[in-house]
Amino acid sequence: MTMSNTGNSDALGALKPSLPLLSILNMAVGFFGLQIGFALQNANGSRIFSSLGAEPDTLALFWLAGPVTGLIIQPIVGYFSDRTWTRFGRRRPYFLLGALLASFALIFMPNSPALWIAASSLWILDSALNISMEPFRAFVGDNLNTRQRTLGYAIQGFFIGAGGYVGSKLPEWATTVGASNTANGLAVPDSVKVAFLIGAGLLFLSVLWTIFTTNEYSSEELEIFEASETSALALARQADRFVPPARSFGIAAFGFGIVSALTFSLIAVGVAERQLAVFAVMVGILALLLGYNSLRLKSDRAPGMVGSLMDDLATMPVLMKRLALVQFCSWFAFFTLWVYLQPAVTSFHFGTSDPSAKAYGDGSLAVNNIFAVYSLVAWGFSLLIPLITRAIGLKLTYALALIVGGLSFIAIWKLEPSLFWVSAIGIGIVWACVLTLPYAILADALPAERMGTYMGIFNYFIVIPQLIVGTIMGTVLTKLLGGQSILTLVVGGSVMIFGAALLIFVPYEEVD
Template identity: 45%
Template sequence: MEKPRQSRAGLWNISFGFFGIQIGFALQNANMSRIFQSLGEDIEKLPGLWVAAPLTGLLVQPIIGHLSDRTWLGRLGRRRPYFLAGAIMAAIALFIMPQSPAIWFAATMLWILDASLNISMEPFRAFVGDMLRKDQHSVGYAVQTAFIGAGAVVGSLFPSLMDAMGVANVAPPGEIPDTVRYAFWFGGVALFVSVLWTVITTREYDPAEMGRFAASPAEAVPTVRALASRNYRACFAWLAAGLAVMAIQQQFSLLREVLLLGALLIAYGLASLIAIGLARRGNETNMLSSIVGDFSGMPPIMKRLALVQFFSWSALFIMWINTTPIVAQYHFGTTDAASATYQTAANWVGTLFAVYNGVAAVAALTLLPWLSKRIGQARTHIAGLICGALGYGSFFLLRDPTHLIASEVLIGIFWASVLAMPYAILASSLPQGKLGIYMGLFNIFVVVPQLLVATVMGSIMEAFFPGAPIYTMAFASGTLLLAAAAMTRVTPLTDGAAR
């Protein structure tokens, strides 16, 4: 038995909540470096302050995915309770963030905001797979990507719109401009209302209905039982790697954020030790063993796509951290975060981010489906990755800030592809009963590269390119070329046999 085909209105309702979620992410991505610098932080320390965002995603998404696979709250459903809870917390964080009196407070609120956004966002990826039949997966994720792009446009442009309306765009040193303050408050309202719309207008299939639908191509495997048969060698390897990273940080006096990377490696090694021990004792229902077992037992196509995601999101996080200081320094000629010129540059970055997100919204519904039908999903994604590499590389060549719009068009095509293609490929290749946990685990390969950028990039820039953030774009361009090469090893079901 196949799921009913969703109408256009159904496709709209399923993903409309992502519109508000992405407004929140866009405000965070375009303005957090600005907020930190407005509160007096040095540019070299920005990556360390951004650690909170990817770290919360790393911890939250697998847990929420695991829990949402096992949740059923009657009329409220399986995924929607998490949409609503995350939206309420994120809206509160957006209202409090622009009132931050100090850097430590802003960093704490970034942690809370990103955790809340991830609680809402993670189930939305699985929600599309839950609600749509396999032949609608591509269009479902395309619609979701269009809402992501539209929400990001609104979130990115709002400070500039406030400036055009005469709202103060400059604040005394140590304070946040009113344009940013009002934008965050607007974002809190928009996020809550849009998520509430999806909660009210959709009805999830109950467990009995889901059981009657056709099984996914890959059936769920007893990953906890498989975990019980593993030895502890890999666990000790993770522990050794973490200790080695910490020793290198001490030996070469790298930034303290590098210690976090070592701590995470050690934490995963310890978690694996505990998970294997619990599995060997026959405890097959604990969450830790389930998550570790599912992570180690990922389907082959997911493992190959994970490498593509790793390189892709390294480039994206470099962009989000560094675009504002790059544009301010190289295209507007200032490094003074308290100056009117810097704030004008920051508003222009918001406009540039709106361009790439707007292009992504259009490309997701037009260019990507057209290309997929003609050259397949894998080659379409390769083309998108190459567009991104060209877009980042062009920052070295263009000095007129208006010419950067061309760069953002290329980046927008790349962004659309990253948001749509990997998830469309996965949705038809994963066990239906584990769609939430696997989508959450897939996010690890979105988060880990961000953590690496946040912990390692600062040390690299301080050692080799102090005060020259433009060179981060070279790293971004190079990693996307590596992602395109890795994508050649992925063959989706729609392009042949998934492997």
Template identity: 35%
Template sequence: MAKKPKLSFWQIWNLSFGFLGVQAGFALQNANVSRILSNYGADLHHLSFFWLVAPIMGLIIQPWVGAASDRTWTRMGRRKPFIFGGAIAAALGMFFMPNSHIAMAIIPPVVFGAIMLALMDASFNVTFQPFRSLVADMTPDEQTNTGYSIQTLLINLGAVIGSFLPFVLTNWLGVENTAPEGSVPPSVIWSFYIGGSILLVSVLWTVFTTKEYNPEEFKQYNSTPESSVTEKQSFWQTLMSMPGIMGKLAVVQFFSWFALFAMWVYTTPAVAQHIWGTAIGDSSTSAYNEAANWVGVLFGLYSVFAALFSIFLDKIANSLGRVKTYSLSLLLGAIGYLSMYIFTGQYALIFSMVGVGIAWAAILAMPYAILARSLPADRMGVYMGIFNITVVVPQIVSGLLLGTILKFVFHEKAIYMIVLAGISMLLAAISAILFVKETKAV
């Protein structure tokens, strides 16, 4: 077996550059969908049910995309057709999401918003998995940490752009930040237009600057029997044959993604109530929209801290080991969440975002770096797709439970949902150090 050639920094950069745009769109969705759906008339207790669309789309789509991209050999490449097609569909969803008036005569605005959310999430999921597999396909073992660290950096740069857009448009460019009930503020509408455009441009950059290995080169660089590249198994056969490390990582993933889902859904109402003193379900006032813009800034800041941490993540992981780095990062994330309950000023929450950002960087990189050397190269896509189940299941559980917990356990105080996220992230840190061990390359 020939050794994969080492890639230059810019070749590794180009592999994941499109993820910057995809994550800009995803960050806009995360920071603003609860706000948009509230503008459209969704009840606070039902927000988590709308957010179930995202993990359900991931559960359905990513394993299929992973398996399909493993068997796809085209002139464009192996992973790039899925990346390109998903980006186009995601951009369309972003252009339509804040414009319920387009279909208001046919369906209620909140239903239109839910449909557009489903379209965006389905499309984002089509692009996510091939980007993960593309790094594993193209980098030699000694550059795996570097590949996923650079990908994490780009992901977070995109998240910074997406998260900051409404705040920048409102406070720097004077775009209106409020709208009548049933409509979305112009600052959010233009943010989605800009984010969708960035998504398309960045994905095109990856498509045109990256040349994937053809089937002959792939066989040359991977110690895989020729027959296994085209071997077909049922989903359940593949699931049952997955490496044991995937199951151990699944425990960590459950607690970490349960926490992330709670943060994405409830940070806006939590900050609005805890810092701005707004009432429950009060989504049309200037105070609520000011809080929502600040949450966008906070989400952007945790992405800034994640991007900065990702610069050093490769060296830290090489020094401490991936598992210890992963666990310590999750612990700092738990501290970040829990501190949000203690702080009562909006600017103090910036310190909370440091820990959240470090955890986010590790979540984006370490599980995939651990897996990359544990999975057979010819089945990388399908196993990475199956691994996404460990991302979506905790979000589905969160979506089904959190609304009830908010109403009957926390009595409408959304800040306690962030405390719950902190406890869950702490359990993730403990699980990582207890269950996950370093493995050798396959």
């Protein structure tokens, strides 16, 4: 089913109409369930792996599932969802597929009999969440006009905050109804198993709500809106793209190939840690893709999916390129938090790394409460973002949030557990803004026909910092930070503050 607000294709020049608040709410309900899935894995993934025998300095490797699957899946899903026009819609078929797979993975992950099976379940879970998440981002850009996009992404942030709170509190709520919060030997506590089971059901139902209560515009309607919609970046959006020559892609392929080969060489002689092999493989794959595109351009072949993605990557709008650096910094920080908050709090503040100890269980609940409070704050603060941005602008709001968030990361090092809520408030503020403002800024610079593709490519700068954290932070932790997990949060907070400074160079003009 498609929307039909334009009457017919003769209404050339019609502007995309504003949608009622209820319609925007229905579009975002699915994010409530998706974030329950993310929250459960973020707050409990390290606990599950530790309970099944993983060592602290290897945890980041297990968390590579998210960035690797995001790097591969989101651009591909974006590419195909841009070209998917069915009776069921353009983006909604991907919502359903992702929800089915994610629900299955949530049920299976905490019930895994071995560490490698739990890690495999995380890969399935992250793949599934990525299949749904990228089309949800493009969904807002498709359906809302320029004036409503900040509101649309803010409402997504509202449901993300709500889902994050529920997902983070589910293990604690499970303990209140009798589920055990500890387990003997290499086993996952019942409280975690019950939480994941309930989360799977909530995820699936919330995505179904969005599927059955929303409509999508047809390709013809979007073309009409694209031709007439105005914004401060309209000229940049409508300009013809200049694809770099084959030689440029070849040079880039050679450079990345050298980096990959050099990294493998350093691993082979024992200078670099083995986990850097994952980074080397990903860089090598990028070199091969760039090399392929160079050969394609030389032979003047049709681009296909790989060629189109490489061309789009090379022709990103200037705003997108610079905003991507800010995105890199904020997600570097958050991935560090998700991986290391559990061992940081339990070892530094509760004095144990033994998953079977009562103090470890108490520390784990403290970690869940940090996630819950910051998700709750993000839930409420998301509703204030449209008001704040109208008063001081998108960029300034974003910069201030990154500074507050970075300082809140660092503060966990010095605060007593009873005061963790102070840091959680600041983290919630920046989390709401990270989920809203980059996409509100970016959507104005993207053409409708490639909205999904570019949103998928923008996701590179979410997953690349996660890959870097996953491959080098273990080495940084043992070699530079003396094995003190708490100091990784200081590193992450500092990088986030640096991201605020980079916003100065993002050429965005507010739309009146």
